[in-house]
Amino acid sequence: MLYREAGDYKTSYPADSQTFPIAFDRYRYWVVLAVAFLVIPFFVNDYIVNALLLPFLIYSIAAIGLNILTGYAGQVSLGTGGFMAVGAYACYKLMTAFPDVNILIHVVLAGGVTAAVGTAFGLPSLRIKGFYLAVATLAAQFFLVWLFNKVAWFYNYSASGQISAPERTVLGIAVTGPNTPAWASYLVCLVFVTICALIARNLTRGAMGRQWMAIRDMDIAAEIIGVNPLKAKLTAFAVSSFFVGVSGALFFAVYLGAVEVGEAFGINKSFLVLFMIIIGGLGSIFGAFAGAAFLVTLPVFLKLIGVDLLGWPTDLVAHLQLVVVGLLIMFFLVKEPHGLAHLWRLAKEKLRLWPFPH
């Protein structure tokens, strides 16, 4: 009953093209933000932050990035893990080379470096499409992981071949390293998620997004109305890689603290983020969040049911998780190719008419 656009008259074009045209959605958005920033930090503990909140927030950024490239611009990429590694290693090199600069700036710069690398690997997209492009980005994935393993300069010649984040502070509070309070790492990631989501939403609802979607839906027609395919595809790669790089930097510096590239940023990571946007919904910012939340909570949820409740062995539950994810991917590809975001849209359509559907 509250969920109506009736009576909420738009008198200007900016009001009509805003992100949440329905008033109830706008209030909900502010409430969610307020709870996330002002309430949750006071109630979190290490377990919740590390098992749920941090991976959710960080994968959300990566999923938004991949969704811009694959969901909006239609360019399939299997190189997400590799680009996250670029972000992580760029952040590490910057942190160790310029210890006095604020870590937040390093994370943004790491995103910038990844954008440049991503654009370079996006160049083949001008010639090849679909499966063939996916394979080209797969090459990027393997090449980048190999590079970070092979060239010792990237991990500052450490004996283990790992990179580990030194302690850095923001406003006097540690946000990286072992002494970081849970709420601080949560807040840092939350700030980045909020800004990234805003940027992504603004880009996708405006001229830039239309350019990407035009290339996705019909590249010939896009060209004939004046879209430069070179520019459209490369900007998609750049923006997408920027987000993925930021998420990689946060994944390394704030979440894990120490990473070994093959383990943390292998091909599995590329597929995980791809599954997130398939389950969540291609071409939707909300879908990126939904997919990330779903695939982050699923293992925790299964463990809760399987191990703690039913007393099954841990390895069985771990394998079961792979089966469940596989089945879900198939289910979504067949039944709901637009993912959770589409289910959400349908629910909202229903809600607008409730309780008088006729």
Added chain:
Amino acid sequence: MNDRQTGYVTEDGRQIGDVMLDLRDITLRFGGVEAIKNISFDIREGEIRAIIGPNGAGKSSMLNVISGFYVPQDGSVWFHGKKRAPLKPYQVARQGIARTFQNIALFEGMTVLDNIMTGRLNYTKSGMIAQAIWKGKAEREETENREKVERVIDFLEIQAIRKTPVGRLPYGLKKRVELARALAAEPKLLLLDEPMAGMNVEEKEDMSRFILDVNDEFGTTIALIEHDMGVVMDLSDRVVVMDYGKKIGDGTPDEVRNNQAVIDAYLGVAHDE
């Protein structure tokens, strides 16, 4: 009447201006096949110019040459009195040439409004950073573009389907949305590739009215390919007739109608024993 230097006045009293697009000795080959053989014709400012001919005559190839998809092996395209270097389609679009396609080429995943808004992409000057922040110039541009687009939506009477995804629309409306997208670009020259293919009489009448109105209100020059002779003869000021890649006739509808070569091409020639 058809001298190359000055314009002319049509039967219904419209002043036709200078030559806008001049195609000189265009030859287009695909391997060994000559799709277009040494064709020259011009399109004048403000006129409605039809290209007709039997299937496979090379009409669509001609439009593709104009819009930059094909680069002819021989001949040159002159636009506004200047010889045009080989351009990419998006560069042609920036010169003020818009078009529609024979089989609809809309962006199926986007709403009608977003589809038409893509027609304004050439007028978007704000950078990526400005668009990411959605303030200042980017927001102003978006609103300006939306105003222009709403005018086109009003003009083509598609207000009610503004927010409908294009994939859900019936054929006739899709054709209209495609025209709207081309019009949103405010083209100087509008190329229509069979705008009435597959339509019933009513839809054809609607579309004819829109084409005449576009020409009349916006002063847009229009070149169209069409098979419906009644429509072509009623709408167009001058007609080019093509057959097997060659030009076999050029002139007013009346001249073309009485041209023996054209009659032969359409009705066939009796073979001598």
